[in-house]
Amino acid sequence: MKKLLIIATLAAVGMGACSKDDGVSAPEDLRKYVQVTIPENAASGETRTSVDGTTTSWVAGYKVAVSLYNGSTTEVCEFTVDRTGATTTFSGSVPVGSYTCAAVHYPFCAATFDAVNKTFTHTWGDAYCSTDLAAYDFMFSTVYETPFVVDETTTVLPIALTFRPLMARIGMKLALGANETPKYVTFTTDDNVLPTAGTVNADGTFSASALTNSLTVETDRKEFTVGLLPVGVASKMSVHVTTTDGMTYSDKSFQLAGLKRNTHYTMNVPCRTKRFxxxxxxxxxxxxxxxxxxxxxxxxxxxxxxxxxxxxxxxxxxxxxxxxxxxxxxxxxxxxxxxxxxxxxxxxxxxxxxxxxxxxxxxxxxxxxxxxxxxxxxxxxxxxxxxxxxxxxxxxxxxxxxxxxxxxxxxxxxxxxxxxxxxxxxxxxxxxxxxxxxxxxxxxxxxxxxxxxxxx
CATH class of the missing domain: 2.60.120.260 (Galactose-binding domain-like)
Structure with a gap:
């Protein structure tokens, strides 16, 4: 993965781009902000995976969260992908101040960064598949721990960060007929081993805090990529494919040995007998x-x-x-x-x-x-x-x-x-x-x- 270099240029902007996750925010008229740009070499194309599993790109409008810790409170700032492509710039704003560490996660969502314990915590929804995985293909960064200052003359933030993808990706191929359209795919395990919430350390270690035995992926595609959280426990898994006529195939069952972080798997699902x-x-x-x-x-x-x-x-x-x-x-x-x-x-x-x-x-x-x-x-x-x-x-x-x-x-x-x-x-x-x-x-x-x- 390529390093992130955050460059700042002077610009007065509103304070809506950042929020504190603890403590009391200062009045708006007493806070000063500078415009910050993450340059084009922020992340290599391999950090983004589109639905077909072969094309990688960022999409204009995607949001990343930049967390800046000042020793007592954390500022969470929203940055936006400027343009679609394998590389791009990211624009946002940060308040003037002194900081002791920084970290980034993608997408900008309800995930939180604990600057004291250097961990990211997130609860995932049930939408594990989307057109380009943008909704849940979670990435977190290394933690920058050298103190730095942002003032009104700052032009370059001395922050080097590396994105680390978390999700295990599965390329799915459904053996449906030409007249059949999938509606959703359900993964079901014998035991509660599929994570829906958890914490990831800066070194990439993921710890689940909530588990289920069933996850449903909504899709109308016969070939797509799905992202699932890492699974460290073995269990028997069944795959059920429901088509838009309300009928379900359940022709795939196998022993799930686990799913490793940032690893791509493939799965061919036969569809022979379906039932309502x-x-x-x-x-x-x-x-x-x-x-x-x-x-x-x-x-x-x-x-x-x-x-x-x-x-x-x-x-x-x-x-x-x-x-x-x-x-x-x-x-x-x-x-x-x-x-x-x-x-x-x-x-x-x-x-x-x-x-x-x-x-x-x-x-x-x-x-x-x-x-x-x-x-x-x-x-x-x-x-x-x-x-x-x-x-x-x-x-x-x-x-x-x-x-x-x-x-x-x-x-x-x-x-x-x-x-x-x-x-x-x-x-x-x-x-x-x-x-x-x-x-x-x-x-x-x-x-x-x-x-x-x-x-x-």
Missing amino acids: MLTVPDGVNSKYGTGTYKNNEFYSVDPATDPTGIFKDWYFYRAELKNTTNTARGDKLKGKNRIQLQVALGGNNSNNGAFVTAPIQCDGTKTVTVSFTAATNRAISANYWIGVTDNGPITSDWLRDINKISPHAEGLIPRSDNVSHSHTFTVTNGQRIMVKVSNTLGEHHLEFADFTYTVE
Whole structure:
């Protein structure tokens, strides 16, 4: 890594660029600042890694934090990358004063520098992947410990600093089909070994202060670079790839030996069999749960109640969505995630409940197997139609038309509780699974619990 040389030129600026992390700041009109520039050779291109893992660059507008310690308090000053490129200048301002040490971290974030113990502390969010890793690809510097003074005549700050990247970088390749788009990738370990917060010493030693067993990376790319904090403990890790049709591949599992700081790894993730398993978030359960079917008629789920998009592109008609906490009177499958379809008193086929899943993404012709546990509150058996139908636009009339399910399979739900059903179809890209109540003999409802479909 190349050294940093911070050069100062005279300029009066506002005090918004710096803040103290302890102590009491002096009144604004009594503080003096000078404009500071980190020159073009501040850091070599290898300190920046873009999403494809091959191109390195700084991007104009990036922020770095310069910490200046005066023996009792620390000034944290914001510096900005002046232009995009492998090398650049960084502009910011520092107050006039005497300092005993200095350090820098990137990006400018909630990380703190402890000048007494020479450590950087940070809590990471869950956004471990971005277009260019800028949000979390944490770098810290060596600590400059020779006292220096900034006054109104200062032109050069005698500070030599070296950037040290912290994150382990993993180049990911997802073996998805041409018609499939990833939504997020989840890393899951047997134990809580994945750090989300910690402290890094000036020599690069990282100590985790918070650990989890699951991290989710949001991305729409099939090839990308993800940055994870160093992991020093071995554990079995599974990789789950969820595509934008709401289905998940879980075809990759391996022994994680650890992840070293500033080391690049590669991972190829096979994607063979993908599956959707019904879960109903609390917000959805509250809005579309007990006693709502008479009002919801034709609807799609409000994203505000479904923040992870489980039911994105699903459509429902006279249907309720209930989770394990919903124990409505008359339900036969309490304690399960379920879709409940309604038949009104004296209704006909077009008014019976129905739903369609999101369009399935796949290449060529695939086999889809649908399974669920079923029950009815009816005194005698009830019937349903199920099959694969083409994509929309989905309207109320679409879901009212039982002939949209053609060809179809018919199912019988006896009065007995917890009856398992399974149906197998062929599917091509963009087709949906559709279910509709097929009989009209009096008011009742049908429950479809643990609704799961698998494409392979």
